[in-house]
Amino acid sequence: MGIYFLLLIVGLCWGQYNPNTLPKRTSIVHLFEWRWQDIALECERYLAPNGFGGVQISPPNENVIVTDPQQPWWERYQPVSYKLCTRSGNETEFRDMVTRCNNVGVHIYVDAVINHMCGANAGAGDHATCGSYFNAKTEDFPAVPYSGWDFNDHKCKSRSGNIENYHDISQVRDCRLVSLLDLALEKDYVRSRVAEYMNHLIDIGVAGFRIDAAKHMWPGDVKAILDKLKDLNTQWFPEGTKPFIYQEVIDLGGEPIKGREYFGNGRVTEFKYSAKLGTVIRKWDGEKMAYLKNWGEGWGFVPSDKALVFVDNHDNQRGHGAGGASVLTFWGFGFMLAHPYGFTRVMSSFRWPRYFENGKDINDWVGPPSNSDGSIKPVTINADTTCGNNWVCEHRWRQIKNMVIFRNVVDGEPFSNWWDNGSNQVAFGRGNKGFIIFNNDDWSLNVSLQTGLPAGTYCDVISGQKEGDFCTAVEVHVAADGMANFLIGNEDEDPFIAIHVDAKL
Ligand code: AAO
Numbered sequence: 001m002g003i004y005f006l007l008l009i010v011g012l013c014w015g016q017y018n019p020n021t022l023p024k025r026t027s028i029v030h031l032f033e034w035r036w037q038d039i040a041l042e043c044e045r046y047l048a049p050n051g052f053g054g055v056q057i058s059p060p061n062e063n064v065i066v067t068d069p070q071q072p073w074w075e076r077y078q079p080v081s082y083k084l085c086t087r088s089g090n091e092t093e094f095r096d097m098v099t100r101c102n103n104v105g106v107h108i109y110v111d112a113v114i115n116h117m118c119g120a121n122a123g124a125g126d127h128a129t130c131g132s133y134f135n136a137k138t139e140d141f142p143a144v145p146y147s148g149w150d151f152n153d154h155k156c157k158s159r160s161g162n163i164e165n166y167h168d169i170s171q172v173r174d175c176r177l178v179s180l181l182d183l184a185l186e187k188d189y190v191r192s193r194v195a196e197y198m199n200h201l202i203d204i205g206v207a208g209f210r211i212d213a214a215k216h217m218w219p220g221d222v223k224a225i226l227d228k229l230k231d232l233n234t235q236w237f238p239e240g241t242k243p244f245i246y247q248e249v250i251d252l253g254g255e256p257i258k259g260r261e262y263f264g265n266g267r268v269t270e271f272k273y274s275a276k277l278g279t280v281i282r283k284w285d286g287e288k289m290a291y292l293k294n295w296g297e298g299w300g301f302v303p304s305d306k307a308l309v310f311v312d313n314h315d316n317q318r319g320h321g322a323g324g325a326s327v328l329t330f331w332g333f334g335f336m337l338a339h340p341y342g343f344t345r346v347m348s349s350f351r352w353p354r355y356f357e358n359g360k361d362i363n364d365w366v367g368p369p370s371n372s373d374g375s376i377k378p379v380t381i382n383a384d385t386t387c388g389n390n391w392v393c394e395h396r397w398r399q400i401k402n403m404v405i406f407r408n409v410v411d412g413e414p415f416s417n418w419w420d421n422g423s424n425q426v427a428f429g430r431g432n433k434g435f436i437i438f439n440n441d442d443w444s445l446n447v448s449l450q451t452g453l454p455a456g457t458y459c460d461v462i463s464g465q466k467e468g469d470f471c472t473a474v475e476v477h478v479a480a481d482g483m484a485n486f487l488i489g490n491e492d493e494d495p496f497i498a499i500h501v502d503a504k505l
Contacts, residue, residue, distance in 0.1 A: 015242030016266040017305055019343050020207040020232065021053030022105045026407045027337065027344045028054040029395045032314045033073055033368035034348075036060075036089035036097040038379040039108075043101035045381075050401055051408045054107035056210055056345060060084050060094055061197065062130040062143070064118040071374055072365035073314070077212065078118035078180065080128035081143035082197035087129065087368075087376050098205040102236040107207035109244065114194045114225070115213040116180035117141055117151075120161075139181055150190050152182040163216075166255045177216050185221035195228035198243075205233045208244025214268070215249045219261050222247065226265055246308040246343075250322045259302050270307040270342060271322055272300065277311065277332045281440060283424065289440050290420040296341040309342035317349060318364040331440075333394075334462065334496050337403035338428070338436040340415050344407065346400060351390040399494055402461035409500045410434040417452045421445075427486070429453070434500035439488040448485045451499070455480045458499035463492075466503045475505070 019028070029052055031039055039055055047055065059076045062083045066075040076086060084091040098108050117139075124135035132143035139148040156175035158164045163175045176182045183190050198209065214222060232241040245266025251259040252271055259268040276299060280287040296304055311332035315321030336344055352366035369377040369390040380388035387393035394400055413431030420426040425445045427437035435451040457477050459466040464473025476499050478484045488495050 015240075016226070016245040018242075019053060019244045020107055020237060020241060024408045024411055025051055025053030025105070026411050027052060027346055027404050028056055028107075028109060029346045029348050030056040030310075030314065031058075031348050033058050033076075033350060033376065034088065034379060034391075035376050036093040040097040040100040042379070043097075043104050043106040046396065047101075047106045048104035051405050052106060052395070054109055054207060055101065056109045056111060058086070058088055059111045059113050059212070060086060060088065060201070061113070062086065062128050062132055064122045064134070065127045065129060066122075067127070069365050071367045071370070073367045074320075074365065075367075077113055078122060079113050079116070080118055080134045080141060081130065081132045082193070082200070083130045083132065083143060084200075085130040087370075087374070095204050102205050107236075108205070109208045109210060109246075110198075110201050110206050111212055112198060112209040113212045114183070114197075115185075115216045116177060116182050117146065118181060120176065120179045120181060136181065144193055146183070146190070146193070150184050150187060152184050155184070156182065166257075169256050172257060173216055173218050177213055182216070185217055185225070188224075191221070191225050191228065194225050198225070199228075199230050202230050202232060202243060205236055206243070207232060207237070208246070211245060211247040211266075214247030214262060214265075215251075215257050219265060222262070222265050252322055253300070259306075263302070263306050267306050267308045267343065268302060269313075270301050270309050273307070273309045273336075273342065274311050274313070274316070274332070275322070277335060281331050281335075283440075289424040289426045289438060290422050292335070292426060293418055293420065295339060301341070304341045307342035308345060309336060310345045310347060311336055312347050313345075314347065314349070317347065318352075319361055320364065333400050334403055334436065334494075334498065335438070337400075337407045338410075338430070338434070338498065340413075340430065346395050346404065348395045349392045351392055398465060399462050402465055403498065405502070406434055406436075406461060406498055406500050409502050417450050419447075419449050421447075430500075432501075434498070435484075436496065436498040437486050437488065438496040439490060439492075440495065442490055444490050445486065445488045448483055450482050451478055451484050452482055453478045453484075453499065453501065454504075455482075457505045459503045459505055460497045460499060461503050462494050462496055462498050466505065469505065471503075471505055 061079050062081040063076045064078045064080050084094050122136040126133050134141050139151050152174045158171050158175045163171050247262045247268050249259045249262055249268045250271050262268050350368045353363050354361050355363045377389045379391045382388050410430030410433040413433045417429040424440035429435040429452040432452050439445040455478050457475050459471035460474040476484050
């Protein structure tokens with residue numbers, strides 16, 4: 001009875017922090033700009049068999065079609081209505097994806113753009129992805145419908161109507177983010193339209209939401225919307241399950257708006273995590289890996305159970321948003337996925353022709369691989385399991401895929417057996433289930449350490465992996481007392497080794 005009551009309370013009050021992934025599925029992957037058809041296939045052929053918990057998808061609602069530049073990826077952050085048709089697919093394809101992914105235990109997380117509609121300069125007409133008419137100048141969006149009364153113009157106090165100063169809290173929340181028409185979320189009418197959109201997605205079967213630009217909304221307004229949301233679809237989720245909520249709040253510490261103001265609503269994106277990890281691994285600002293011993297709250301991050309963490313995201317990998325300079329695109333994955341802090345999201349990208357002028361990539365706008373008619377190219381799969389058509393598919397890289405599995409295997413195990421050399425060679429375990437060791441110094445590593453693991457021969461999941469009874473990689477011998485010897489040259493391709501109990505030979 002006592003326990004049941006406790007579970008009930010936890011279920012009712014804390015549901016929005018729970019990612020709603022299946023047990024032992026501890027990460028999601030952002031399949032940035034993928035088509036719904038391809039995501040459905042990827043759930044079935046790759047994500048489910050490899051233990052991925054879910055997919056963050058690009059915004060599924062109707063957006064403006066930008067032609068100058070030609071269909072940039074960021075046009076999807078300019079809503080015109082809440083109809084479900086975009087370059088990723090229509091509502092039928094969306095429903096098919098959600099159903100098929102849920103059926104193999106991989107859940108869908110929607111990027112919800114609810115702070116604003118399109119840019120003030122988006123013009124008028126029917127150049128939106130479902131063909132709906134709109135007029136940005138008169139703030140008319142009949143397909144919702146929204147009219148001029150539903151925007152914040154009267155509230156915004158900046159001269160241009162745009163956010164000019166991130167140190168002015170009201171400006172950040174009541175003015176236009178890069179000229180995007182700012183919705184009046186204090187109005188019950190607007191809150192209801194947004195909630196209807198999100199409830200439609202919940203009915204279809206999604207498991208949660210990334211709340212785009214949450215920093216630009218008052219936490220109380222976000223809460224009022226979330227209070228209108230239904231529980232998840234009982235076809236796939238237990239009765240009374242709330243949607244998982246993670247809010248995009250960029251709080252690097254230098255501004256008055258803090259991530260913690262949003263804890264009442266759900267988790268927040270911890271941008272300090274990727275910014276700091278990048279700085280440490282690049283050894284900038286006198287940082288070294290030895291300092292990672294108290295990684296997490298000890299570094300001033302939000303509490304672990306309130307954090308959504310990532311090594312890079314769709315903005316900062318191309319110089320948008322924040323945290324750009326020190327962001328890592330590969331090395332940090334190993335550390336992030338091994339460390340218990342936060343709920344982890346892996347980025348999966350497309351290639352674009354980077355072209356730097358005065359230190360800025362002038363091609364930072366380039367959209368997903370597409371055909372001449374503007375349709376997004378399918379994700380093709382090569383014989384060696386990598387992706388074609390310029391899809392990068394980082395989540396299919398052996399090292400990353402194997403670390404996603406590592407995290408599942410060690411789920412719930414404590415951070416243990418930390419070791420460092422006072423410099424950039426560090427190691428730690430996860431109880432008696434897994435152990436990882438890094439060499440980011442300019443000299444080789446050769447050391448015997450307590451791993452906490454049962455005796456046996458383990459196959460490194462970084463330099464290769466266990467395939468049947470064979471190990472295609474370095475083997476690690478753990479003695480009866482848990483000790484093992486590690487050797488990592490500083491010029492090894494991936495200068496780290498990771499072992500876990502499911503990769504025991
Ligand atoms: C496009 C054009 C614009 C045009 C607009 C309307 O690029 O020129 O005016 O259309 O026509 C994406 C793109 C935008 C694009 C937009 C709409 O990134 O370029 O605009 O779609 O198509 C802020 C927000 C954060 C936002 C981020 C990009 O707080 O919410 O900007 N991210 C999300 C999405 C993103 C999307 C939107 C929101 C909009 O992930 O893809 O935009 O839906 C400071 C602030 C941050 C602020 C950054 C960037 O960061 O703290 O809150 O992020 O500035 O302005 C150091 C500081 C750090 C600082 C950073 C950068 O690191 O420590 O605090 O420098 O200065």
